[in-house]
Amino acid sequence: MIQQLMGSELVQRLKNAGIAITVQRMALAQLLLERPCHVTAEQLLERARAVMPELSRATVYNTLRLFADKGLVRELSMGGDSLVFDSSTAPHYHYFNVDTGEVTDIPSDSVQVLGLPPLPEDMELHEVEVIVKVRARS
Amino acid sequence: MIQQLMGSELVQRLKNAGIAITVQRMALAQLLLERPCHVTAEQLLERARAVMPELSRATVYNTLRLFADKGLVRELSMGGDSLVFDSSTAPHYHYFNVDTGEVTDIPSDSVQVLGLPPLPEDMELHEVEVIVKVRARS
DNA sequence: TTCCATGCAAAGGGTTTGCACTCTC
DNA sequence: GAGAGTGCAAACCCTTTGCATGGAA
Numbered sequence: 001m002i003q004q005l006m007g008s009e010l011v012q013r014l015k016n017a018g019i020a021i022t023v024q025r026m027a028l029a030q031l032l033l034e035r036p037c038h039v040t041a042e043q044l045l046e047r048a049r050a051v052m053p054e055l056s057r058a059t060v061y062n063t064l065r066l067f068a069d070k071g072l073v074r075e076l077s078m079g080g081d082s083l084v085f086d087s088s089t090a091p092h093y094h095y096f097n098v099d100t101g102e103v104t105d106i107p108s109d110s111v112q113v114l115g116l117p118p119l120p121e122d123m124e125l126h127e128v129e130v131i132v133k134v135r136a137r138s
Numbered sequence: 139m140i141q142q143l144m145g146s147e148l149v150q151r152l153k154n155a156g157i158a159i160t161v162q163r164m165a166l167a168q169l170l171l172e173r174p175c176h177v178t179a180e181q182l183l184e185r186a187r188a189v190m191p192e193l194s195r196a197t198v199y200n201t202l203r204l205f206a207d208k209g210l211v212r213e214l215s216m217g218g219d220s221l222v223f224d225s226s227t228a229p230h231y232h233y234f235n236v237d238t239g240e241v242t243d244i245p246s247d248s249v250q251v252l253g254l255p256p257l258p259e260d261m262e263l264h265e266v267e268v269i270v271k272v273r274a275r276s
Numbered sequence: 277t278t279c280c281a282t283g284c285a286a287a288g289g290g291t292t293t294g295c296a297c298t299c300t301c
Numbered sequence: 302g303a304g305a306g307t308g309c310a311a312a313c314c315c316t317t318t319g320c321a322t323g324g325a326a
Contacts, residue, residue, distance in 0.1 A: 158300075158301090159300080160299075160300075161299090178290095179290080179291080180290085195291090196291095196292080196293085199290095199291060199292070200292090203291095203292090219289070219290070220289085220290060220291090221290085221291090
């Protein structure tokens with residue numbers, strides 16, 4: 001069942017990340033990783049079930065956590081109720097529509113954050129997140 | 139039961155925000171609003187029960203939502219499991235300790251975000267959040 | 277054959293809600 | 302006295318976990 005997928009780039013990306021190949025993981029990887037995308041677990045489950053109706057919710061959550069641990073996707077905690085997973089690997093920032101919950105990339109690599117004070121000696125930087133919250137003009 | 143509080147500044151702040159005064163709300167306001175503070179609902183409940191043991195969890199959640207709607211506190215969605223409420227009113231940004239969940243203000247008003255592209259015509263800016271995620275140096 | 281991944285259902289944690297009682301005004 | 306606020310418990314939603322089955326190596 002798996003053999004037919006063996007050559008693809010996507011398979012290599014997963015293997016390079018130390019992830020064993022399964023049909024479910026490949027289906028999710030195709031939806032997530034082939035283009036930049038922002039989805040919740042529930043949205044991903046819905047899209048994946050269009051192709052693979054028997055896919056279980058637990059597998060989606062397990063796979064998203066695995067991908068996140070291996071660095072293939074990033075977890076975003078916006079104001080919404082659920083986590084959003086982002087498959088863009090390069091550093092970048094986000095718009096968050098506070099009414100719809102929609103997340104999009106800020107289309108510019110020229111954004112910079114200036115004036116941050118130095119961290120205490122015993123702390124190290126993990127990541128800088130910039131969230132530009134927007135809404136439809138009323 | 140309420141009369142003794144009537145004159146205070148805190149009462150005026152709540153009234154100005156259109157919030158009716160109750161003993162529970164005043165107790166929570168004292169803990170939250172008298173100095174800048176970052177707490178989860180559960181932390182606030184614990185602190186408040188030290189003074190008012192019969193206080194219910196629902197009242198804490200209701201009051202935090204009310205205060206947030208009225209602009210007295212701000213909801214922060216960090217990576218952690220629960221929302222953090224921030225009583226600093228002036229615009230400012232945050233450190234988030236990814237190991238402990240601790241939130242602190244960035245001690246500088248000179249931080250600025252440059253290079254943001256203009257928003258589409260039909261969108262308006264709601265808020266810009268900058269989260270500097272840090273961890274203890276290993 | 278061995279081990280890990282999957283699917284299902286139940287558990288878990290944070291938050292909200294329904295309803296009767298209490299308090300403010 | 303009328304209406305809003307409170308407390309309690311149950312409901313809710315998102316996410317994780319336990320366990321038996323199924324597939325990969």
